[in-house]
Amino acid sequence: MTDPTDSLAALPRERTWLLPALRAAQHGERWLSPDTLDRIAAHLRVPKSEVWGVASHYPELRLTRPGRRIVRVCTGVSCRVLGGRELLTACEQRLGVRAGQTAADGAVTLEELDCAFACSVAPVVEVDHAIRGRVTTGDLASLLSAPGHHEVPRPIVAALGPAVSGSPMQRLATLVREAKRRGTGTRLAVGVGSCSVAVGAGDTFTALREEVARRKLPLTVIAAGCNGMCWAAPAVTVLREGAAPVVVGPVAAAEVPRLLDAVSSGAGDGLRDVGRDAMGPQHRVLLERCGVVDADDIADALRHGAYAALAQALDGGAPERVIEEVRTAGLTGRGGAYFQTAVKWAGCRAAAGAPKYIVMNGEEGEPGIFKDRHLMEGDPHRLLEAVLLAAYAVGASRGVLYIHGEAELSAERVAAALAQARRSGLVGEQILGSDFSLEVEIRRGLGGFVLGEETALLESIEGRRAMPRTRPPFPVEAGLWGKPTVINNVETLFAVPSIVARGGAWFAGLGGGRGTKLFGLSGHVRRPGIVEMELGCTLRTLIDAVGGGSSTGRPIFAMVVGGPSGSVVNPRHFDEPLIPRGPVNPGTGGVVALDEGASVRDVVGTLLAFNTRESCGKCTPCREGTARLLAMLEAPVDQASVRQLSEVIQLASLCGLGQAAPFAVLSGLAEFPREFGV
Ligand SMILES: Cc1cc2nc3c(=O)[nH]c(=O)nc-3n(C[C@H](O)[C@H](O)[C@H](O)COP(=O)(O)O)c2cc1C
Ligand code: SF4
Ligand code: FES
Known part of the structure; x- marks a missing residue:
């Protein structure tokens, strides 16, 4: 454990370093004790009350000592529709502690997470900061007893010195020439990103490196980022010079020998390109190098x-x-x-x-x-x-x-x-x-x-x-x-x-003058992940052609587009183009598919409860209004009152959080009135 005073002493004595100081101190001690806050205040010459005020504002900071282990279960929309709440209940029973509490003996703290940002491998449980995806209740016994640790390979890469003469283009050309002198031949790019590591990509990478070395194969194994096909993770992309990349997946560590047999023979079932269908409707510009290039080199x-x-x-x-x-x-x-x-x-x-x-x-x-x-x-x-x-x-x-x-x-x-x-x-x-x-x-x-x-x-x-x-x-x-x-x-x-x-x-020639946009697909689709489409595409294309359709066999009943600032979309809008400020606004690009078994009312309540918790409290309509709106959803819904309050919140809030907070409720009521009993 690092001494928090060491990292503090290294920071200049200016207020701008308050967040880095708090972060470093918590990293060392796992929480921020009153003494630590006092030391930070003295070093940065910021009043103690203000240091406390800042520390108590940010959700990642802990002002009480947590248990020796910290278990967090995601109950965000993408996880809850795939069993996140059931996992939380199972964790409560197994650990003997309720969510939000620390066990009396200090062994463990159990918490709910709004999102672990690995929605494509939902449902997700995090143990001591290591995220595990596609978790079932059957996995919990081993997950909760094993050390929370993930192997995230970070190969050491040789630096490339600067070019010292010529114009910018000439200097770059010198760098590129030197880069080309290094590394050629067939490469196996393992997608090592947050989502894929949560389902074992680190183990696959290590196994592949070891097996290639053991067989003395003329192959280079690299840790790339992910190609967006989280559904196929852990995925390995075979990159042969002069040939199209071939994506193989999922490849668990145990399947590495079979993959290498297929690569060595240059043929076989193991090299079936699983990406072809999902890639078809995409137009990858921003993502063109993701999953292909060595992310560390x-x-x-x-x-x-x-x-x-x-x-x-x-x-x-x-x-x-x-x-x-x-x-x-x-x-x-x-x-x-x-x-x-x-x-x-x-x-x-x-x-x-x-x-x-x-x-x-x-x-x-x-x-x-x-x-x-x-x-x-x-x-x-x-x-x-x-x-x-x-x-x-x-x-x-x-x-x-x-x-x-x-x-x-x-x-x-x-x-x-x-x-x-x-x-x-x-x-x-x-x-x-x-x-x-x-x-x-x-x-x-x-x-x-x-x-x-x-x-x-x-x-x-x-x-x-x-x-x-x-x-x-x-x-x-x-x-x-x-x-x-x-x-x-x-x-x-x-x-x-x-x-x-x-x-x-x-x-401008793409997406009708709007270019391309990334979407995060999750929920009840067969192929969740990150995709890049021309703006103006439809939800239907995202669900069927890209997402592979419903993962449960039941029809997709609703789509949540744009997260807590977005709306719940009825299938009658699935063929509308996704256009900013159009009938279906893509927002930031979060797209969660809900099948008939999901409750729109529960989803809307989850999104609104999130906005209510996250309101910074600066303006009354957002701080008080979102809480009252949430209470209205818990009683028989009076549409007129909901609309009236929503309008006040939207018009009188200072920032986009309050201005957009009622969208989910309003769209839910308009498009799925029966779910709200109206
Ligand atoms: C509540 C709230 C949260 C936001 N979160 C993000 C965010 O995480 N990332 C981001 O780029 N913009 C976020 N924005 C939008 C930013 O305020 C800003 O518009 C954006 O960073 C500007 O960059 P752009 O013009 O490239 O989109 C958020 C806005 C609001 C109201
Ligand atoms: S609208 Fe924005 S500024 Fe106002 S309370 Fe909500 S989050 Fe804070
Ligand atoms: S990881 Fe659970 S909702 Fe995003």
């Missing part, structure tokens, strides 16, 4: 074209040209609001003040969606390239990569990529020998849905509670520390390198 990223758009932009001159391409592309914010990215960028570029900041929003705290983690884990160098392009375009000299506090694999892979990019002269001073410089740091969240709201996120970086700011001023004029700031969602940024490389018009 800059050389592999360079071989696959990383940083080419950056070098092209730096060689091509004016930053305004990048903004113009993004404008032509029609790119809009994938954080859910679909605001024009180019408008935001041009506003920041034109704003007075220095330094300017680019902030990547990788908070992703909305139950039911896990796409940003997928991208960060799968292709971290594309993310860095995108942040560099955005910073170059808006004139930012500082970048903050903000990553959810529990998205460990995302943070580890992005941190490794950042270190490699620095070594290669792609981040820091005079990038690729140009006049453009960018200092980049990683910050981690501490939980809470509202933390993802852009101004709440800025507050947290400054060391305060995550409470949204009133606007104007907007962040592009006065954001982080009052300086011009652009905040973009991970998925929005991911589109930028392709837009710069292939031109904005090319991107």
Whole structure:
């Protein structure tokens, strides 16, 4: 166990380091004692009352000592429709403790989770921070007695030194040449991401490496991110030079010898490409390298074209040209609001003040969606390239990569990529020998849905509670520390390198001028996972052509689209195009299928209860109104009163949480009145 005072002493004595200090202290001690809070207050010179106020605000922080083991059972929508509540009850019985309590002997704490962000392998149970997916009650005996540990392979990768002369394009070409000198031949890419690790991908990777070494096969085994086919996880993609990739899965560790027999013979059942059907309707731009590229190796990223758009932009001159391409592309914010990215960028570029900041929003705290983690884990160098392009375009000299506090694999892979990019002269001073410089740091969240709201996120970086700011001023004029700031969602940024490389018009040619969008499929579909579609696709396509139809044989009765800020969609809208602000709004892209056995009323109640808990309390209509709305659902429903209160909450709330909180109730009542007895 690390001494929390050591990590505290290493932090500068400024309030901005309050969240990192709290996080590090909890990491060392497992909770935050009053003494620890006092020490942090003294070191950072922040009043004790404010340190306590911040610490008590963030859900990931513990102000009471937990049990020696911490078991958390997910009862979010995707998990509860697949048995999450039954698992919780079984855990209560087995551990002899109710949810939310610690056993009298301090052996264990049992808690409910709103979402573990591995919805595609639901239902999920987490033991001592290790997530396990597709859990049945029969698994609990071994799961709860084994140490909560996952093998997440992190191979050590050789760095690539910077190129020291020439234009940006020439320097990049030197790096790519060196990258190509390393690693060729047939490669076996194991999808190692949060979802797949939860169903054994780490064990498959280790078994494959060991067996390849034992047989002395001329094959390279790499830990890629996931290809989005969580239903086939653990999946292995066979990458032969000059041949199309072949996805094989699920491959449990015990099945590795059979897979290698098939790979060695070059034929056989073991190499059936399971991905072909599910990939058919997709258009993969952002995901093109996920599941294929080694997520820990800059050389592999360079071989696959990383940083080419950056070098092209730096060689091509004016930053305004990048903004113009993004404008032509029609790119809009994938954080859910679909605001024009180019408008935001041009506003920041034109704003007075220095330094300017680019902030990547990788908070992703909305139950039911896990796409940003997928991208960060799968292709971290594309993310860095995108942040560099955005910073170059808006004139930012500082970048903050903000990553959810529990998205460990995302943070580890992005941190490794950042270190490699620095070594290669792609981040820091005079990038690729140009006049453009960018200092980049990683910050981690501490939980809470509202933390993802852009101004709440800025507050947290400054060391305060995550409470949204009133606007104007907007962040592009006065954001982080009052300086011009652009905040973009991970998925929005991911589109930028392709837009710069292939031109904005090319991107606008997809999805009827709206481009592509990631969706997280879960619930009662046969093929849950992350998929990329052109915007304007329908739920019917997502359910049937991509998702493989109902997993239970019973018809899909409703779809929850957009999580707690979204709505419940009736099958009569399944053929409507998914278009921002259209009849079916895709929101952030969380899509949960419910079959006839699921209760829409229970699902709506779950979503509203989440919003009620997550309200930061700053404004009365959201704080009080959501709680009263929830109480109304528990009694016989009076439609008129529900609508009236909903309208007040929507109109009078300060931020999107309150403004969108009643959507699920209103759509449920309108589309499934019988479920509410009206
Ligand atoms: C309650 C709430 C939670 C949000 N959570 C996120 C989030 O986790 N990630 C994100 O990118 N945007 C989130 N947003 C949207 C952000 O406020 C902001 O619009 C977005 O980060 C801007 O980036 P974009 O224009 O690229 O979408 C949230 C908004 C609200 C109201
Ligand atoms: S709408 Fe809700 S979450 Fe947003 S600021 Fe108001 S109280 Fe906080
Ligand atoms: S992991 Fe359970 S709802 Fe997301």
